[in-house]
Amino acid sequence: MHNEKRPTQVIAVGNQKGGVGKTTNTLHMAAALGELGKKSLVIDLDGNCGATRGLGVGTDWLGTFEVLLGDQEPLDVVVTTDQAEGTDLPKNVELMPARRNLEDFESEYRKRNKFADPTGTLAPVLEKVRGLYDFVFLDTAPNASAPTIASYRTAEWFILSTEASKLSVDGLNDALTDIVAVREAGNAQLRLLGVIMCKVDSRTRIATTYVDRIRKEFESAGELGAFDTFITRATAIERAQAEGKTLFQTQPDHKVAEQYRSLAREVLARLETASKINKTVEFKPEVREASNA
Numbered sequence: 218m219h220n221e222k223r224p225t226q227v228i229a230v231g232n233q234k235g236g237v238g239k240t241t242n243t244l245h246m247a248a249a250l251g252e253l254g255k256k257s258l259v260i261d262l263d264g265n266c267g268a269t270r271g272l273g274v275g276t277d278w279l280g281t282f283e284v285l286l287g288d289q290e291p292l293d294v295v296v297t298t299d300q301a302e303g304t305d306l307p308k309n310v311e312l313m314p315a316r317r318n319l320e321d322f323e324s325e326y327r328k329r330n331k332f333a334d335p336t337g338t339l340a341p342v343l344e345k346v347r348g349l350y351d352f353v354f355l356d357t358a359p360n361a362s363a364p365t366i367a368s369y370r371t372a373e374w375f376i377l378s379t380e381a382s383k384l385s386v387d388g389l390n391d392a393l394t395d396i397v398a399v400r401e402a403g404n405a406q407l408r409l410l411g412v413i414m415c416k417v418d419s420r421t422r423i424a425t426t427y428v429d430r431i432r433k434e435f436e437s438a439g440e441l442g443a444f445d446t447f448i449t450r451a452t453a454i455e456r457a458q459a460e461g462k463t464l465f466q467t468q469p470d471h472k473v474a475e476q477y478r479s480l481a482r483e484v485l486a487r488l489e490t491a492s493k494i495n496k497t498v499e500f501k502p503e504v505r506e507a508s509n510a
């Protein structure tokens with residue numbers, strides 16, 4: 218099953234604000250990339266188990282809590298469609314589930330390891346799955362719990378999820394500050410891959426105004442900014458999530474599924490561009506060495 222070696226991109230999806238589409242975007246992006254033949258592992262790092270529920274997986278399986286504590290091997294707890302009866306995950310999507318006990322992770326970890334850092338536990342887990350997936354998505358919680366901080370500290374890429382509303386726009390600066398702080402705190406490689414604007418009510422003038430403001434905010438911040446594609450508000454999403462499914466399983470022809478396909482193509486294009494720029498950056502030290510010689 219897991220035999221090919223693939224270059225793996227680790228993407229944390231976050232926003233310290235709650236209910237802004239982090240989980241929905243994670244699952245739908247993974248599903249859209251799956252249609253394109255890209256294989257994803259979604260790691261549920263939220264004690265509320267949003268990704269686990271959103272994929273219709275029970276919240277009683279061993280998962281991130283045990284893996285982060287080192288009690289289980291990552292691949293032993295990953296849920297796949299063929300492995301668990303009654304599970305129907307989107308094509309090319311696998312899940313490392315969470316249970317409510319994830320909320321006790323930090324205290325349990327500190328009980329066992331008085332002097333070690335609980336946010337250092339995710340990196341070795343990612344090393345064990347690297348090469349097996351095209352994407353690892355880290356679905357984070359709207360708080361500064363250890364698994365969330367670990368995600369920010371360990372990922373290569375960050376996707377910021379936001380609504381196009383006044384409150385969300387006002388909070389974007391905090392989100393940007395967080396990313397800069399993570400870089401300063403040791404994960405210098407963390408880069409913003411983009412901002413997903415979701416639940417946009419495109420029939421209202423005010424929502425489109427916020428979409429424009431978000432685009433501008435990031436242009437001036439000198440970061441990769443909002444994706445061109447935004448996700449509109451649709452009750453079909455809520456209905457699908459209530460069933461533990463993505464739109465790709467319930468209504469693959471829905472307009473919003475199409476938006477996620479377009480977003481997935483943007484993600485691939487940005488990564489492709491970044492890899493070319495990286496090659497140029499990697500080339501630089503050689504040039505310097507040559508001139509020093």
Ligand SMILES: Nc1ncnc2c1ncn2[C@@H]1O[C@H](COP(=O)(O)OP(=O)(O)OP(=O)(O)O)[C@@H](O)[C@H]1O
Pocket residue numbers: 234235236237238239240241242263265267357358359378415416417448449450451452454455458473
């Ligand atoms: N495009 C959309 N249209 C309508 N409802 C949506 C859309 N996207 C997400 N939702 C709904 O909004 C709610 C919050 O979304 P979601 O759980 O993805 O946010 P979150 O940021 O992960 O939340 P939390 O911070 O609690 O983890 C959910 O009920 C979800 O079904």
Ligand SMILES: [Mg+2]
Pocket residue numbers: 239240241263267268356357358
């Ligand atoms: Mg969530």
